Amino acid sequence: MQNSPIAATRKPLDITSSAFLIVAFLTGIAGALQTPTLSLFLTEEVHVRPAMVGFFFTGSAVIGILVSQFLAGRSDRKGDRKSLIFVCCLLGALACVLFAWNRNYFVLLFVGVFLSSFGSTANPQMFALAREHADHTGREAVMFSSILRAQVSLAWVIGPPIAYALALGFGFTTMYLCAAFAFVVCSVMVRMLLPSMRKEGVAKTTKLEAPRRNRRDALLLFVACTMMWGCNSLYIINMPLYIINELHLPEKLAGVMMGTAAGLEIPTMLIAGYYAKRFGKRFLMRIAGVAGLLFYIGMLTIHNEYMLLGLQLLNAIFIGILAGIGMLYFQDLMPGQAGAATTLYTNTTRVGWIIAGSMAGVVAEIWNYHTVFYIALGMIAITAYCMVRIKDI
Known part of the structure; x- marks a missing residue:
């Protein structure tokens, strides 16, 4: 009797899983079409100074944090997360249309970024829905989420080259309209294929919060992840200039290094997802910290093209x-x-990007690009301290 319902639901589960994978990829593509070329767009199309470009990135991160945190708390308490993702995709498409035809800096910053913050929130909400769906259906949540993350990474492997090809070959209007199209396709797939996981009414006396020790550990993990992403942002901002101006290596090496890392991240995510249950998430996060420590030591000491690869x-x-x-x-x-x-x-x-964006230029201007990697090592040290303090669960 148990085999019959399982067999009956196998096909819908496969369709639903495929829909999650495609939505993860398309939301990743929508972001990868916009972010890599944003500074070029602001400089060449909106004609603003470099300082205003930096302010735009900082403002985008702050607005994004406010919008996403508001939606996150609301989505956990009531309503259907699927409907929220649908609306976020449509607002993301609207933001892309605004960027396609508007060239007013302040309209783009306050209206465009506000709308695009909803679009970028579609991705984490989709992951939250995937986790709830996996828990509800008894799927292996860790491996499924790792495959979804790999889809986003794949989007970021192919998205930036496509973005530059569209922007430089056909113009920014075409590029942003392509991103809008990706969001529209996402919204259709979300509405038609993703599952509804409506929240039951939560009693007013019930608080949706983790145990006190877990809240402390969540804060430590937040600091650790912020420092790790801050290191990565420092690397993305600083590395091309360091390679070209201080090491005097070929300009194309920077792009090859980024593409190589992005490609290797995909099997890394899948392997980590496979071994997460056996070794535990805390152990794997500590492995990541050790790898980051060795990587930035290498960036400080290695100057050979092939060794950098x-x-x-x-x-x-x-x-x-x-x-x-x-x-x-x-x-x-x-x-x-x-x-x-x-x-x-x-x-x-986002917080890591704010920290890195405010530090990278100042440190490089006062000292040099090489010094920025010492800052990254200091951030890794903070990460190590936080990960040691987190208790295993």
């Missing part, structure tokens, strides 16, 4: 585990709050 394996372990396991660790520490946990993890990337 070889270092990308350590970088892939560092970011691949962080991207694949970090979010799941937050969800474990915050039971019953999948949306808040996933968004909190996502905001570590």
Whole structure:
């Protein structure tokens, strides 16, 4: 009697899983089409000074944090997360249309960024829905989420080259309209294929919060992940200029290094997801910290083109585990709050970017690009302290 319902539901589960994978990929593509070319867009199309470009990134991160945290708490308490993702995709498409035809800096910053913050929130909310769906259907949540993260990484492997090809070959209007199209396709798939996981009415006396010790550990994990993403942001900002201006290596090497790391992150995420249950998420996050420590020591001491490429394996372990396991660790520490946990993890990337963006240029201007990697080592040290303090669950 037990075999019949399982067989009857196998096909819908496969369709639902495929829909999650495609939505993860398309939301990743929508972001990968916009973010890599944003500074170029602001400089060449909106015609603003470099300082205003930096302010735009900082303002985007702050607005994104406010919007995503508001939606995260609301999504965990009431309503259907599927409907929220649908609306976020439509607002993301609207933001892309605004960027396609508007060239007023302040309209883009306050209206465009506000709308795009909803679009970027679709991704963490989709991961939260995937976790709830996996828990509800008895699927292996860790491996499923790791595969979803790999889809986003795959989008970021192919998205930036496509973004530059569209922007430079056909113009920014075409590029942003392509991103809008990706969001529209996402919204259709979300509405038609993703499952509804409506929240039951929560009693007013019930608080959706983790146990006190878990809240402390969640805070430590937030700091650790913020420092790790901050290191990565410092690397992305600083590395091309360091390679070209101080090491005097070929300009194309920077792009090859980023592409190599992004490609290696995909198998790293899948392997980490496979071994998470056996070794535990805390152990894997500590492995990521060790890999990051060795990677940035290597960046400080290695100046050979081929050895720098070889270092990308350590970088892939560092970011691949962080991207694949970090979010799941937050969800474990915050039971019953999948949306808040996933968004909190996502905001570590935004806070890390704010820290890196404010430090990278100042440190490089006062000292040099090489010194920035010492700052990254200091951030890794803070990560190590936090990970040691987190109790195993």
